[in-house]
Amino acid sequence: MKKIRLITALILGKLALLMIKLLGKGKGTSLPGRLALKISSEIIRLGALRVKKGIILVTGTNGKTTTNNMIASVLEESGYRVLINREGANLVYGIATVFVREMDIWGNRSFDYACLEIDEAAFPVVLSQVDAGCVVITNFFRDQLDRFGELDKTVGIVANALKNYKKTRLVLNGDDPLVAQLGRTTGQSSIYYGLEKYLDSHFVPSSVSEGKFCPLCGQKLDYSYYQYSQLGSYSCTGCGFSRLKPDIEGISPQFKSYSTSCLIEYSSSERIKLDVPIYGIYNLYNTLAAFATLNFLQINAQKIVDTLGKFKPATGRMEIFKYQDKSIFLHLVKNPTGFNQGLKAVLAMSENPLDLMIAINDNDADGRDISWLWDVDFEILEECQERFLSIVCSGIRAEEIALRLKYAGIRSSKLLIIKDYNCAVEMMFEGKGGGAYILATYTALWPVERIISQNAQRI
Amino acid sequence: MHREFKGTFKICHLYPDLLNLYGDQGNVAAITRRCQWRGIETELHFVNIGDMVDFSEMDFVFLGGGSDREQNLMAADLAEKKDSLWKAIEDNLPILAICGGYQLLGKYYQTIEGKIIPGLDLLDFHTIGGEKRLIGNIAVEIQLGGESHKITGFENHSGCTFLGDIEPLGIVLSGYGNNGKDQREGAQYKNVIASYLHGPLLPKNPLITDYLISRALERRGHPWNLKPLDDSLENAANEFMLGRMLG
Numbered sequence: 001m002k003k004i005r006l007i008t009a010l011i012l013g014k015l016a017l018l019m020i021k022l023l024g025k026g027k028g029t030s031l032p033g034r035l036a037l038k039i040s041s042e043i044i045r046l047g048a049l050r051v052k053k054g055i056i057l058v059t060g061t062n063g064k065t066t067t068n069n070m071i072a073s074v075l076e077e078s079g080y081r082v083l084i085n086r087e088g089a090n091l092v093y094g095i096a097t098v099f100v101r102e103m104d105i106w107g108n109r110s111f112d113y114a115c116l117e118i119d120e121a122a123f124p125v126v127l128s129q130v131d132a133g134c135v136v137i138t139n140f141f142r143d144q145l146d147r148f149g150e151l152d153k154t155v156g157i158v159a160n161a162l163k164n165y166k167k168t169r170l171v172l173n174g175d176d177p178l179v180a181q182l183g184r185t186t187g188q189s190s191i192y193y194g195l196e197k198y199l200d201s202h203f204v205p206s207s208v209s210e211g212k213f214c215p216l217c218g219q220k221l222d223y224s225y226y227q228y229s230q231l232g233s234y235s236c237t238g239c240g241f242s243r244l245k246p247d248i249e250g251i252s253p254q255f256k257s258y259s260t261s262c263l264i265e266y267s268s269s270e271r272i273k274l275d276v277p278i279y280g281i282y283n284l285y286n287t288l289a290a291f292a293t294l295n296f297l298q299i300n301a302q303k304i305v306d307t308l309g310k311f312k313p314a315t316g317r318m319e320i321f322k323y324q325d326k327s328i329f330l331h332l333v334k335n336p337t338g339f340n341q342g343l344k345a346v347l348a349m350s351e352n353p354l355d356l357m358i359a360i361n362d363n364d365a366d367g368r369d370i371s372w373l374w375d376v377d378f379e380i381l382e383e384c385q386e387r388f389l390s391i392v393c394s395g396i397r398a399e400e401i402a403l404r405l406k407y408a409g410i411r412s413s414k415l416l417i418i419k420d421y422n423c424a425v426e427m428m429f430e431g432k433g434g435g436a437y438i439l440a441t442y443t444a445l446w447p448v449e450r451i452i453s454q455n456a457q458r459i
Numbered sequence: 460m461h462r463e464f465k466g467t468f469k470i471c472h473l474y475p476d477l478l479n480l481y482g483d484q485g486n487v488a489a490i491t492r493r494c495q496w497r498g499i500e501t502e503l504h505f506v507n508i509g510d511m512v513d514f515s516e517m518d519f520v521f522l523g524g525g526s527d528r529e530q531n532l533m534a535a536d537l538a539e540k541k542d543s544l545w546k547a548i549e550d551n552l553p554i555l556a557i558c559g560g561y562q563l564l565g566k567y568y569q570t571i572e573g574k575i576i577p578g579l580d581l582l583d584f585h586t587i588g589g590e591k592r593l594i595g596n597i598a599v600e601i602q603l604g605g606e607s608h609k610i611t612g613f614e615n616h617s618g619c620t621f622l623g624d625i626e627p628l629g630i631v632l633s634g635y636g637n638n639g640k641d642q643r644e645g646a647q648y649k650n651v652i653a654s655y656l657h658g659p660l661l662p663k664n665p666l667i668t669d670y671l672i673s674r675a676l677e678r679r680g681h682p683w684n685l686k687p688l689d690d691s692l693e694n695a696a697n698e699f700m701l702g703r704m705l706g
């Protein structure tokens with residue numbers, strides 16, 4: 001009976017996928033899974049049983065997609081058959097859709113590994129249905145507050161799910177106190193990754209930062225340095241909870257505008273050089289998370305760094321396009337921490353002057369409340385606004401982002417409101433800047449990406 | 460005639476380390492910029508737990524909201540500053556209190572379990588915890604300085620506030636407001652404006668910002684009209700949301 005239900009669910013789900021493809025409507029990452037789940041509520045559990053070697057779940061606020069794609073790409077390159085939810089379809093329906101798409105209609109096709117990125121809110125449901133060999137947690141920042149209420153709740157949701165789960169292995173960001181505490185509070189055995197203090201870490205957190213108080217006892221946390229946001233070297237003045245030397249540590253990181261490198265210290269004293277073609281400290285953290293996971297899965301370290309050295313980011317994760325001689329960058333923004341990183345990446349570009357476009361939507365997937373834009377440190381643009389000939393504000397809430405920039409000290413004459421994506425992207429193509437940078441929220445990213453990829457070459 | 464204000468405009472941001480939810484620091488940015496654009500020098504005072512502050516010296520005070528834990532910490536600290544705050548309120552100090560900060564100024568907060576958490580008891584209202592979170596865009600018609608205006612923001616609260624003998628900030632046109640029942644939003648007393656509107660409130664609604672700045676200057680003995688600014692961007696952002704909510 002279960003089997004018949006599963007087969008029916010798979011057939012219906014696959015038909016839905018086909019219809020969506022034929023009609024060319026949407027990306028079809030949610031509806032097929034939703035239909036299939038209606039018929040067989042066990043589709044995720046049964047699908048997961050077809051995974052032979054291990055299921056890896058990646059959750060946290062930022063970097064889920066990049067980390068998950070990195071892990072999957074190395075496993076695939078190592079010759080394994082991998083099931084993965086790419087492009088951030090990370091709610092329960094999205095995960096069910098992946099099983100619908102990847103399994104044959106008899107539900108028999110099997111895989112070596114499954115790499116699934118999971119939204120924090122969907123994490124308990126998915127965890128209860130699969131046998132996770134390994135759970136990777138990247139970081140906890142404020143994100144789409146109208147959905148969760150507050151960050152403490154999000155952390156609590158993940159912590160409680162893990163507390164009540166059978167034994168698994170956690171791969172934790174040891175530099176984020178909100179993540180590292182899970183090693184103590186969940187009773188699961190844990191591998192920590194982290195990054196050595198880098199020379200530029202003069203960063204002092206603005207009001208965006210979380211983690212001012214110890215997640216274990218509530219006393220104030222002292223920091224000897226910050227990397228970004230609440231990531232850094234912390235120690236609690238009350239209970240002694242502090243950053244430990246991580247099992248996997250990035251050493252001597254170097255950041256160039258198109259790539260990032262460091263030495264990785266692992267297995268106590270071994271070292272290996274890593275050079276990834278993506279920008280930024282947070283991507284280095286994603287890379288270390290992937291390395292730690294793959295090292296735990298006993299993939300050869302040289303194989304890991306070689307494969308990651310050719311890594312291509314997913315849509316809108318600092319993607320680079322070429323339009324004639326001009327580089328066009330596309331980057332997804334969804335919360336203050338990620339947006340601040342995006343702005344730093346813009347300012348790190350060597351091209352002068354620059355064209356900048358920011359597209360903000362407030363659909364459900366973006367978060368209906370966009371007041372988080374006021375927690376983004378746009379003020380760093382004030383001093384260097386001469387680098388931008390104009391800043392194009394686009395998306396449903398174009399006026400609002402223009403207003404935010406005005407109060408960050410950008411002159412009104414530099415702010416252009418162009419709601420239509422075609423016209424806005426055209427401005428980036430034809431702008432007089434040596435390079436163009438486009439930052440967009442989730443539902444603005446896809447139409448913008450489509451327009452760019454129709455006209456420019458993806459690098 | 461726009462005679463210039465020569466002193467320094469002192470802005471007090473209460474508990475910025477604790478209360479920085481939902482972009483509310485944009486309210487401080489709005490006051491600061493709109494003073495600066497008029498050539499009024501500003502001075503920003505951050506007051507955190509344990510810091511001393513003389514409210515009578517200030518020209519504007521901002522009090523935001525935080526998560527439960529943070530809210531409790533600030534409530535205990537502010538209780539010690541209550542007398543000085545009350546004197547300043549009676550002396551017409553402009554204050555903006557948002558969400559949790561709003562609730563704190565009232566008599567008490569009653570949790571869903573029925574527990575009574577005393578407020579500062581400065582203004583006549585109380586709040587009752589609700590099961591359902593009141594979340595979404597909101598439009599409100601307000602009366603300020605004898606004029607009527609439509610303002611917009613985003614609300615996100617589970618507490619329902621009921622006013623006693625005190626004026627609301629305005630009447631809800633779309634959204635929930637104080638409690639989702641009586642169509643009222645916020646409260647105002649002398650130069651205190653309390654509201655559930657995030658968004659943040661002041662940048663998008665420059666009328667309120669300028670009202671607070673004017674009242675502050677008046678309190679310092681400079682009762683002159685503020686130089687008008689170009690608010691086309693502010694108005695465009697506000698009108699877009701009004702159009703979406705009210706059609």
Ligand SMILES: [Zn+2]
Pocket residue numbers: 214215216217218219236237238239240241
């Ligand atoms: Zn502690």
